[in-house]
Amino acid sequence: MRLDPLPRLTSTLGKALGNPRLLVFAIVMSKLCLDRVYKFALAVNPTPALDNGGNQTIDILEYYHPSTASDVYRHLDSYNLKQRLAYQSLAIFDSGFVVFRAIPIAFMICWAFKTAPAKYQPGIWVVLVNVFADLLENILITILLKSYPERLPFIAQALTWVIDIKWKSFWGMLGLLFVAMLAGIYFSFHAMLANSVLLEKDRKDKQRARQHVNQVMDRAGSSRDGA
Structure with a gap:
């Protein structure tokens, strides 16, 4: 029984995502996309809620965890044309952010568990589910925004399910990322300890071999002196 239902995919992606240039590119692009998301979120809701530090939050539909189609349309009805267009642009940059964000997260999870026993490796399927759900959420929101004011209750209801899965x-x-950090520390320390034991064993073997050679040479010298 394995925790990872897609071990080959995890292995392939783990190797591909280990490229330093790709990781740096993904981190930079995720930051740029997130900045655009905040910009368009302010256009969607000019008076967003603030966090405890007084900073702007992304105060839009998906953060209210709608549970029915009526909840979805209650938010859409509160947006004017300019806000709906801004939301569509937000969805595009949010999709980019989701994809780029997943790259370093997936790599860290793969790296942390690479020396763990196969049955304990969780893989990155949770990351892939989150990416798929987030992208599908943006697609459904875009469909609802483009078709507004026409009502599409089934798509709106499906959106609530997708939002729930996403969160x-x-x-x-x-x-999983938190566990991966702990696992990375544990397995790295375990590997270092195992290597130190092997190095110590190798050192002792070399020392014994050297002593054996010295003893042979001493006996040979004694034999020549006796002769």
């Missing part, structure tokens, strides 16, 4: 997989991904 659950998001928190699962963060939890």
Whole structure:
């Protein structure tokens, strides 16, 4: 029984994502996309809620965890044309942010568990589920915005389910990342300890071999002196 249902995919992506240039590019692009998301979020909701530090939050539909199609349209009805267009642009940059953000997260998870026993390797399927759900969420939101004021209750209801999956997989991904950090420390220390034991054993073997050679040479010297 393995925790990772897609071990080959995890192995392939783990190797591909280990490229330093790709990681740096992904981090830079995720920052740029996130900046655009905040910009368009302010256009969607000019008076967003503030966090405890008084900073602007992304105060839009998906952060209210709608549970019904009526909840979705209650938010859409509150947006004017300019806000709906801004939301569509936000969805594009949010999709980019989601993809680029997943690259370093997936790499860190793969790296942390690379020396763990196969049955304990969780893989990156939670990250992939989160990416898929987030992208699907943006697609459904865009469809609803483009078709507004026409009502598409089934798509709106499906959106609530996708948002729920997105948030659950998001928190699962963060939890897995936290565990991965601890696992990385543990398995790295375990590997270092195992290597130190092997090095010590190798040192003792070499020392015994050297002593054996010295003893042979001493006996040979004694034999020549006796002769």
